Amino acid sequence: MTVALRTLLNRSVKKMGKGMDQVVKESALEMVERAYNEGIYVQISAGHRSFEEQAVLYGQGRVYSYNGKDYSNLAKPKVTNAKPGQSYHNFGLAIDFFLVSDDGKNAIWTMNAKWQRVAAIGKEL
Structure with missing residues (x-):
């Protein structure tokens, strides 16, 4: 079963913590959603x-x-x-992220083409 977008967003909000700049937080969540729509599963590992x-x-x-x-x-x-x-x-002006396995159970720390695509989405935002 594929990890749900809502799961990735909820985990990301928790990991960003309190104290995030609102624009950076919203952009980070938009990045997660855009990547998800391209079949790339990502979540935020750190924020504030x-x-x-x-x-x-x-x-x-x-x-x-x-x-x-x-x-x-x-x-x-x-x-x-x-x-x-x-x-x-x-x-609260920076985030870190990692890729997630399709089922959402495993972190993937490899900087591959998918990771680079997520980074590009982030830069666009």
Whole structure:
């Protein structure tokens, strides 16, 4: 059974969190819907991120403290070069997405032609 559009939209809204810029949020959901109409199943994996959440990500792969708290995590690889306050995610102006299997049960993190098409839709919006 094919994953329902409503399921992808609901999951995406939840993952974007509160604090998203309304235009960015609406555009992201439009991107999910347009991709769905082309047979590409995608959902948003991240949206608004607090400064503390950004500190956790920035601390991966390096020694880092923020506001007196240690966020160092050398056991994981670096995933961002943006410190808290330097990421558009911190202001609700960015999203991340991934492809989803036809049944909606598995994330597909491959950057293939379908992923590139979704990115193109996002840029159009």
